[in-house]
Amino acid sequence: MALPGPLISRRGGNLFETIMSALVIVIAIAFLIYFLKQTGTGHFGSYALRVSMPNASGLSVGSEVRLSGVKVGSITGLDLDRKDYRVTVEIQIRDDLFLPADSRASITASPLGDIYLTLTPGHAAKTVPAGGILGLPQQRSEAVAGA
Numbered sequence: 001m002a003l004p005g006p007l008i009s010r011r012g013g014n015l016f017e018t019i020m021s022a023l024v025i026v027i028a029i030a031f032l033i034y035f036l037k038q039t040g041t042g043h044f045g046s047y048a049l050r051v052s053m054p055n056a057s058g059l060s061v062g063s064e065v066r067l068s069g070v071k072v073g074s075i076t077g078l079d080l081d082r083k084d085y086r087v088t089v090e091i092q093i094r095d096d097l098f099l100p101a102d103s104r105a106s107i108t109a110s111p112l113g114d115i116y117l118t119l120t121p122g123h124a125a126k127t128v129p130a131g132g133i134l135g136l137p138q139q140r141s142e143a144v145a146g147a
Helices: 015-039 137-146
Strands: 046-053 064-067 070-080 087-094 104-109 115-120
Touching: 046 104, 064 087, 087 115
Parallel strands: 064 115
Antiparallel strands: 046 087, 064 070, 070 087, 104 115
16 A cells, blocks of 8 residues: 655745735834834833732732833732731832832722722832832831931
8 A cells, every 4th residue: 555645745835925924024023113112111121029018909910010000010929928917919010110118009999990009109219129028017117207
């Protein structure tokens, strides 16, 4: 019994397929350039922060993090501190933002019911480093004592 011939065509691609493929690549590059110009960041970097809160009602992994109404990051994790029963919210924010150490975080709901974390920048000269924590009780008492 003879086996059938090869199932792959030996015919090469045609000119139309080549032109369409090139057009798709050019459109993708143009969209990327447009996106970078519109966002003004020029990069896609982010860094991690933690936010200590007494309550995280309505927040979930993937919820937005906003600063002055603009999305600047997202929530990547939620954890309960068993010592003082505060919630630690792990977030990723744009790496071109440096929050003052006395910044605050709160939970906000939009008129359509979307719940997100709002960051309110403080006025301290010192900034929160990558991996740092916002909202610790001792940070608040130091800020009040220094005022």
